[in-house]
Amino acid sequence: MSKILEQLATAIIEGDIDNTPKLVQKALDEGLEPLSILNDGMVMGMNEVGRRFKAGEMFVPEVLMSAEAMQAGLKILRPLLVSSGAKLLGKVIMATVQGDLHDIGKNLVGMMCEGAGFEVIDLGFDVPAERIVQAVKEHKPDIVGLSALLTTTMRQMAYTIKALEEAGLRDKVKVMVGGAPVDAEFAKKIGADGYGSNAAAGAELAKKLVGAA
Amino acid sequence: MEVHKVNYEVNATPTLQILTEDEIEAIYFSSLRVLEETGVRCYNPEGVDILHAHGAHVEDKNLVKVPSWMVERARSTLPKKVTVVGMPDKDGKRKYRMDLVKNSAYWGTGSDTPYTIDPYTLKRRRSTYQDVKNLAIIAEALPNIDFFMSLGITQDTAVGTYDRWQYLAMLEGTNKPINITAVDVEGLRDQLEMAYIRLGGKEEWKKAPAFSLYIEPVSPLSHDPIVIGKLLFCCDNDIPFVYTPCPQAGATAPCTLAGVLVQALTESLFGIVLSQLRKPGAQVIIGGLLSQMDMQTTVMAYGSPEMALLSAAYTDITKWLMVPMYNTSGCSDAKMFDEQAAMEATLNTFIAGLIGGNMIHDVGYIESGLTSSPDMLVASDEIIGMVKRFLQGIPVTRETVPLETIDQVGPGGHYLGTDHTLRHFKTEFWKPVLMDRLDWDRWVKAGSKPMRERVHQRVLEILQAEREPLFDEKMYKELRRICELADERHKGEEMGIGIV
Numbered sequence: 001m002s003k004i005l006e007q008l009a010t011a012i013i014e015g016d017i018d019n020t021p022k023l024v025q026k027a028l029d030e031g032l033e034p035l036s037i038l039n040d041g042m043v044m045g046m047n048e049v050g051r052r053f054k055a056g057e058m059f060v061p062e063v064l065m066s067a068e069a070m071q072a073g074l075k076i077l078r079p080l081l082v083s084s085g086a087k088l089l090g091k092v093i094m095a096t097v098q099g100d101l102h103d104i105g106k107n108l109v110g111m112m113c114e115g116a117g118f119e120v121i122d123l124g125f126d127v128p129a130e131r132i133v134q135a136v137k138e139h140k141p142d143i144v145g146l147s148a149l150l151t152t153t154m155r156q157m158a159y160t161i162k163a164l165e166e167a168g169l170r171d172k173v174k175v176m177v178g179g180a181p182v183d184a185e186f187a188k189k190i191g192a193d194g195y196g197s198n199a200a201a202g203a204e205l206a207k208k209l210v211g212a213a
Numbered sequence: 214m215e216v217h218k219v220n221y222e223v224n225a226t227p228t229l230q231i232l233t234e235d236e237i238e239a240i241y242f243s244s245l246r247v248l249e250e251t252g253v254r255c256y257n258p259e260g261v262d263i264l265h266a267h268g269a270h271v272e273d274k275n276l277v278k279v280p281s282w283m284v285e286r287a288r289s290t291l292p293k294k295v296t297v298v299g300m301p302d303k304d305g306k307r308k309y310r311m312d313l314v315k316n317s318a319y320w321g322t323g324s325d326t327p328y329t330i331d332p333y334t335l336k337r338r339r340s341t342y343q344d345v346k347n348l349a350i351i352a353e354a355l356p357n358i359d360f361f362m363s364l365g366i367t368q369d370t371a372v373g374t375y376d377r378w379q380y381l382a383m384l385e386g387t388n389k390p391i392n393i394t395a396v397d398v399e400g401l402r403d404q405l406e407m408a409y410i411r412l413g414g415k416e417e418w419k420k421a422p423a424f425s426l427y428i429e430p431v432s433p434l435s436h437d438p439i440v441i442g443k444l445l446f447c448c449d450n451d452i453p454f455v456y457t458p459c460p461q462a463g464a465t466a467p468c469t470l471a472g473v474l475v476q477a478l479t480e481s482l483f484g485i486v487l488s489q490l491r492k493p494g495a496q497v498i499i500g501g502l503l504s505q506m507d508m509q510t511t512v513m514a515y516g517s518p519e520m521a522l523l524s525a526a527y528t529d530i531t532k533w534l535m536v537p538m539y540n541t542s543g544c545s546d547a548k549m550f551d552e553q554a555a556m557e558a559t560l561n562t563f564i565a566g567l568i569g570g571n572m573i574h575d576v577g578y579i580e581s582g583l584t585s586s587p588d589m590l591v592a593s594d595e596i597i598g599m600v601k602r603f604l605q606g607i608p609v610t611r612e613t614v615p616l617e618t619i620d621q622v623g624p625g626g627h628y629l630g631t632d633h634t635l636r637h638f639k640t641e642f643w644k645p646v647l648m649d650r651l652d653w654d655r656w657v658k659a660g661s662k663p664m665r666e667r668v669h670q671r672v673l674e675i676l677q678a679e680r681e682p683l684f685d686e687k688m689y690k691e692l693r694r695i696c697e698l699a700d701e702r703h704k705g706e707e708m709g710i711g712i713v
Contacts, residue, residue: 155373181366
């Protein structure tokens with residue numbers, strides 16, 4: 001690995017938001033390919049973050065800093081990658097469903113997805129099915145992630161999936177669901193494509209849903 | 214009258230204090246500043262209007278900034294004591310009573326877990342009507358459980374009307390005071406109607422409410438429109454309510470425990486102000502499940518020492534404010550009733566008792582509040598028993614310092630046959646129900662059962678014991694009718710996606 005890619009991986013691991021874009025620019029200036037900068041530098045760093053997190057050597061706030069650094073670097077790389085025709089991980093729309101104000105879980109999954117390299121569009125909380133349908137039309141995401149904390153609002157996930165069906169969009173996106181009262185069985189029952197029991201599992205699932213893991 | 218001592222201080226009970234008065238004031242004034250300068254989001258337009266009309270500043274439609282004087286004024290009408298009395302027994306007497314006031318401790322269960330541990334298969338699964346009823350029956354049988362919350366969501370009933378069925382299941386199981394949950398104002402109204410029926414009329418409710426309502430702000434600093442609707446309904450209908458957040462340090466609240474206290478207090482003070490504007494004297498209980506997000510798993514910790522410490526510190530604040538406290542204990546992050554569950558529940562139950570209560574909930578929770586466990590409930594009853602004994606302290610009196618008896622027995626004798634021992638041995642010692650103090654041989658003869666087995670055996674004994682229904686068939690039908698009417702009104706909303 002070249003020195004600059006090593007430095008980039010380290011910057012990601014350390015969650016260095018200031019230095020990561022600078023290093024990306026430097027790597028580009030040195031003539032490295034955007035895809036190599038991503039995969040051999042940044043993703044290597046993020047993989048190490050994942051390993052350390054699983055091993056209990058890194059903790060959530062640190063992982064989120066790494067995710068932010070990843071996004072800061074991608075801001076420069078993404079347009080270049082797109083124009084070079086490289087396959088990116090894709091777009092995720094995240095929302096806490098209508099009637100639910102609890103969004104910490106949704107935020108965590110969104111940030112973990114950003115760390116994995118997805119582009120994340122956060123619709124916030126208390127989001128009605130119609131607004132999600134609208135956003136899918138507008139942003140054409142690969143994945144819609146839905147979150148709920150209450151059993152009463154869990155139903156909104158089913159309503160949303162139904163609304164996507166009615167809008168003829170269901171086969172265009174994968175739907176993943178999560179939240180404290182949600183489980184795999186419920187996800188299956190309402191016709192979701194997957195369920196993540198925690199934020200890291202959510203990001204893993206997202207990768208799987210786009211065929212990247 | 215004989216006077217032996219002067220300037221003599223008595224410690225009638227052990228004491229625990231986490232914060233000094235200066236520290237409490239520092240937190241309180243910080244909360245006032247947050248409420249006044251940062252403000253809170255209130256997504257209920259009626260709530261916003263009330264606050265605005267009485268002097269609060271409103272920006273951006275729903276960002277409400279409450280000046281300190283409004284808090285001070287609200288506190289002047291806020292009840293210092295809240296009483297909840299259970300349902301009448303067959304003789305018409307309502308024998309279970311909670312006087313929630315400074316330094317009084319009452320223990321009860323927690324509410325609305327999606328899962329429970331099946332008492333017969335010991336498997337974790339979605340909770341049902343029968344589970345809620347069973348757990349209420351167990352709570353009714355346990356001497357140290359003073360109030361009940363639904364240890365499980367009834368998920369074999371319609372999702373949108375589960376609350377009425379859940380209340381019916383609880384009423385079938387126990388006459389103890391209940392802290393209910395409600396889907397919305399309509400669900401709350403239905404349950405109030407059910408309580409009137411069960412009590413034999415609204416007048417009986419006016420003597421003393423038979424339930425309180427659990428509602429919560431969403432941390433950080435947000436107030437749900439439906440929740441605020443329920444809060445206002447409570448004020449209008451003399452229903453005490455618990456208005457307590459569940460902030461997670463480091464995630465939905467500042468990472469430091471003092472920061473959590475400031476934010477949680479801000480969130481509850483908002484509820485206090487709104488309630489006292491709606492109806493001076495409205496009965497509010499504050500406190501909460503104050504804890505941290507575990508930074509490795511992202512789970513909200515229920516068994517952490519920080520949770521116990523925060524609950525205790527917040528109790529110091531509520532004592533100073535003179536408002537009843539909603540405390541937390543008898544809960545764990547363990548996945549079953551095991552050694553971890555026992556360790557965590559013992560610590561948090563002890564601390565909650567020692568700090569002085571008041572309404573101590575979540576007894577019977579495992580898996581960080583996602584699962585209820587009959588075993589955990591029964592074991593916690595024993596823990597509470599031990600703690601209550603500890604709280605009695607050591608009275609130092611002429612009777613308890615028996616100089617004459619010591620003199621009689623003298624060096625080398627024994628106390629087993631003395632009058633003094635006979636007078637005291639039944640009351641001085643706490644009597645275990647589940648704790649084992651057998652000698653080895655007798656323990657082996659009794660089946661060499663570990664604690665876990667003895668606890669579970671007690672669960673089954675309670676569930677299998679003969680019991681009379683708490684009310685007759687006619688009453689049951691009347692109560693059930695309210696649930697069925699609600700189902701009728703909400704027909705078609707479920708889309709066939711019932712959870713169980």
